[in-house]
Amino acid sequence: QVQLVESGGGLVQAGGSLRLSCAASGRAFTSYAMGWFRQAPGKEREFVAATNWNGANTYYTDSVKGRFTISRDNAKNTVSLQMNGLKPEDTAVYYCAADRDPSGVRRDRNYFEYWGQGTQVTVSS
Numbered sequence: 001q002v003q004l005v006e007s008g009g010g011l012v013q014a015g016g017s018l019r020l021s022c023a024a025s026g027r028a029f030t031s032y033a034m035g036w037f038r039q040a041p042g043k044e045r046e047f048v049a050a051t052n053w054n055g056a057n058t059y060y061t062d063s064v065k066g067r068f069t070i071s072r073d074n075a076k077n078t079v080s081l082q083m084n085g086l087k088p089e090d091t092a093v094y095y096c097a098a099d100r101d102p103s104g105v106r107r108d109r110n111y112f113e114y115w116g117q118g119t120q121v122t123v124s125s
Helices: none
Strands: 002-007 010-013 018-026 033-039 046-051 058-060 068-073 078-083 092-099 112-115 119-124
Touching: 002 092, 002 112, 018 033, 018 092, 018 119, 033 068, 033 078, 046 068, 046 078, 058 068, 078 092
Parallel strands: 010 119
Antiparallel strands: 002 018, 018 078, 033 046, 033 092, 046 058, 068 078, 092 112, 092 119
């Protein structure tokens, strides 16, 4: 069992930055790849970014490449998402999630076994 708690969401103007954090507790954090997903009103939950078990490999959806950075600190059991150059279309509830496959290559939300409660990110134009 893994418990995940996100923090760091909020309201920001277009072009601004936010940093989301996710604290994990429970079973061995390094056994899991970690990902960030988001869900906008009326839309399906979509993949944003993922990192493998040691943070050496990272993966992004095309719309956030060059603007968002995922990282993890295994000593602190945390994963973060630094979001720069935010756009109104980034507005969504952001979720962190854990995948038993430590490679980090999977993007299908159905593979991610554990989820946080979500944190709201709102970008005004």
